[in-house]
Amino acid sequence: MKAFKFVRPRTCEEASKAVQAESNAILKSGGIDLLDRMKEHVDDPDTVVGLVDAEGLEAIRIEDDGAINIGAKVTLQQLADSEAVQRFLPTLAEAAGLAASPQIRNRATIAGNLAQHTRCGYYRRASFPCVQRGASECPVKQDGAVQDTAGVFDDECVSAHPSSIAPVLGSLEAQIKLRINEVSMFALFDNLWIRRDGKPASHAQLPEGAVIEAIHIPARSEKQYVGFAEIRQKAAFDWALVTCAVRYALDPDGKIGDASVWFGSIAPAPHQSVPAMRALLGQECTDKTIQAAAEASMKNAKPVPGAAYKVKLAKVALKRALEHARGRS
Amino acid sequence: MSDDSPRDDKPSGLTRRALFKGAGAAAAAGAVFRSIEAGAKESDTVPANVQGPGTVPVELDVNGAKKKLEIEPRQTLLEVLRLPLDLTGAKPVCDRGTCGACTVWLDEKPVYACTVLGVEAAGRKVTTVEGLGTPEAMSSIQKTFVAEDALQCGFCTPGMVMSAAWAVKKHGKDLTEDQARAACAGNLCRCGTYPHVLKAALACARKGS
C-alpha cells in the first residue's frame, strides 16, 4: 500500500467534510474491500477517512412505526445475530450469516458491503484493461475462460456486483440514509447504482462527499412472504455465484398483489428483475407461477460464453427463493 | 431496449395496482435524493484526529501486555505483530483476507490481522496464538491439536487454533461438529487436516476448558 494520511472523524458530518476537504480521499469502514483494492493499487488514496471512531453508526433500532434502522457500521455478524433482524427481516439475517467467513463477518459493515466494488479480475488489477478505467471494450468479452465474476446481461461492462446482502436490501425496498455535510437525505435503493454518464456502474454511485449513515427498512402492514437463496461453489468463504432475494404479499383473493425480485452477482449492479415481478403479479404462488417467473427473469440474458452457466443458476436461485418464501409462514 | 436495463426508469417493487394502471415503471419518480433534515449545526468544530502518513506513536494491548510503538497508518496489524513485535504465530499467506493463516482475536473475536490497520487496533485487546499458551505451557486447545494430530505442515495451524479456540470458548462443552465447522470455515488448510481439526475442537470442548 502507498503511504496515506489516516483521518479519524468522530461523526458522519465530520467524515463527509473530511472526504471533501482532503485531496484524493476515500472512506474506509471495515476495510475488507478497500484495503484489498489499495494493496493492488486499484485505489491509491493520499488520505483515508476511517469511520473507526465515528459515533452513532453501530446500532440496529426499531422505530415507532416498525421501520428498522441499521447503522452504517453494523457488521454482518451483528445482522446475523440480532434478534430483531432474525424476527422482522429474516432474509437479511440469513444472507448476512451465510456471507464470507466468521473473521470477515466480524469486520465487514453493512455500508461497506453495499459499496464494495466488483470482484472482476480485470477491474481488480490496476495493470489490466477495464472499461471502468477507460478501456474501449470490456476484456471479459474476449476472454474464453469460465467467468464466475461476470454478469449475464449484455452490458458495456459485464462485471457482477458481488454483495449477497444487496439483493435482500433491494427486495425489502431499503432506503439509504446519506449524510452530506450538515444534511441527511434518503436515497432510494435503486438510485445508488445510476451513473450519470449512462454507463453501467460497477459499484455504488454516491453523490460527492456522501457518507452512508444508515440503512432504513420501511415497515409494512400486510404479511410479507420473504425468501433468499444463494448458489456457491464452496459452502463458505467465497463470494456467491448467484444470489436471489424475493418478497411478496397476497391480496385478499390469495393472489400476489405486490412483488419484488432481486438478484446479486449477475449484473454490474444489484439487479431487479421486472419481468419476474410481472410474472408473479396477479397469480397464486404455485409451482407453475414460480417456473414462469424463473423463465421470465432470464429472458433478456445474453451472457458471454464463460458465464452462460449462471443463467441456469439464476433460475434455480429464483425458484428456491420463491419456494423458501412460500414455505415460510 | 430491454426492461432489464438501464435502471433509471425502473419501479422499486412492483405492485399489481401500478401494473394494472399500465404504469409498470412509474413508482420511483421524484428527486433522486430527498432531503430530510437540514440542521445548521455549527457546534463541534474540533478537527478530526489525523495520523500519518509518516509514523505515529500508538499503544497496543497484545496478549495482555501494553506495547508502545511507532507505526505508519498503512501497516496492517499483521505486519505490526510480526515485525516490531516479533510475534510470528500469525502467518502472512494471502494478505487479502482469503486464507485465515493470520487469524487473531480483536476484542475477543476472530479477525484476519491482514485486513485490520495497526493504528485501528490501538486501544483494543489483541490476542494471538502466543497469547493462548507457549510451547512450555500450552493451552488446552493447543495440547488437543497435538494429541489429535490436527496439523501436518503446520502453516495454517496458528490461525486454525484461534478459530477452534473461539468455537470452544463460545459454545463450551456442548460444541457441535456443525458449530466447529462453521467457526473454522474461514481457515484454509492446504494439507487437508480438517477432520482432525474438528476432532480436536470437539475433544477440547468436552474436556471443558
Ligand SMILES: Cc1cc2nc3c(=O)[nH]c(=O)nc-3n(C[C@H](O)[C@H](O)[C@H](O)COP(=O)(O)OP(=O)(O)OC[C@H]3O[C@@H](n4cnc5c(N)ncnc54)[C@H](O)[C@@H]3O)c2cc1C
Ligand atoms: C473471502 C471473502 C469472501 C466474501 N464473501 C462475501 C459474500 O459471500 N457476500 C458478500 O456480500 N460479501 C462477501 N465478501 C465481501 C465483504 O463482505 C465486503 O468486502 C465487506 O462487506 C465490505 O465492507 P467493509 O466494511 O469492510 O467496507 P470497506 O472495505 O471499508 O469499504 C468498501 C467500500 O465502501 C465504501 N464505504 C465504506 N463505508 C462507507 C460509508 N459509510 N458510506 C459510503 N461509502 C462507504 C468505501 O469507500 C469502499 O469503497 C467477501 C470478502 C472476502 C474477502
Ligand code: FES
Ligand atoms: S494472510 Fe490474512 S487471511 Fe490470508
Ligand code: FES
Ligand atoms: S497443516 Fe499444512 S496447511 Fe494446514
